[in-house]
Amino acid sequence: MIYRNHQGIHFTEQGKQVLLIAHNIMKEKENLMNINFDHKKISLKISIGNGDYALSPLYRMLNDQTVQDEVQITIINCSVEEALEKTYQHVIDVAYFIIPRSMENQVRDFALSHHLLIRCLKDICCQINVRENHPLLDNFSKERLWNYPFVDFINQRPNAYDTYQQYINPHKIIEVDHHSLRSKIVSETNAYSIGVPMSHQMKESLHIVGVPTPELIMQIYEIRRESDKDNVLLNQYYQMIEQELFKL
Structure with a gap:
């Protein structure tokens, strides 16, 4: 030796x-x-529609996890109809989406007939989002929106923006598949978007200004299966989103 x-x-x-x-x-x-024997497993398949309100809780959950925690997360961006179908078919666990009031009965009827739990988190006034120093801000009018590109989501449902649909030029449309890309385009160009208010931090980081549209009220919904009513992780996520929406 x-x-x-x-x-x-x-x-x-x-x-x-x-x-x-x-x-x-x-x-x-x-x-x-050093092992944490109380390690958690974060397993989540979620559809997040228009708005960063549903992403902030995800950031918090990931920042709180330890090195021993298991993380399996899938995030997709579905249309309302797809979100309902995929939740029912167990493709995703939960979906958050935004709809005009005119769609409420249609969504509730589907949920009732397919044993889905549906909850309205908030009625919220939408905003027109433009970059700081946008020409529209000099003398804003809805009619002038026609002159600028509109950033929308791929496969957006017809007349999704109700009365504001008439101000959107159908020959100036940019379609994207996620709201973060939409926000980036708005922040870097003269294009605009319409959606729920962004968080203060998001607007500051992207240098985006929101112009309220009191005529356009949207509803934010959560949908999950009735069998997941008492799911601890989903309930925690729901509570965090409620907190985020309270700030808007």
Whole structure:
């Protein structure tokens, strides 16, 4: 294991191997002592529609997780009809979406007939989103929206913007598949969008201004299966979204 000479005590080759094994054992012991035996599993398949309100809770959940926690998250952006179908078919666990009041009965009828739990989180006044120093802000009028590109979602339902649909130029449409890309385009160009108010942090970071549209009231909904009524993770997520919406 060791040998001695005039220079001192030294490990033999076998001794070096034993020392390495001992170091590894101590390292494994240290790792075991640091394990959090109360680790969580964050497993979530979610559809998030228009608005960053439903992403903020996700950021909080990920920031709170420990290195031992399991994380399996799928995020998609479905239309309302797709979200209802995919929730019913167990493709996703929960969906958040925004609809005009005119769609409320249609959505509730589907939920009732397919054993889905539906909850309205908030009625909210939409906004026209433009970048800071946009020409529209000099002398704003709804009619002038016609002159600028409108950023919309792919496969958006017809007349989704109710009375404001008449001000959207059908020959100036940019379609995207996620709201973060939509916001980025609005922040960098003269294009505009219509949606629920952004968080203060989001508007500041993107330098976007929101012009209220009191004629356009939308409803924010959560949909999940009735069997998941008491799901702890989904209930936590719902409560965090309520807190986010309270700030708007």
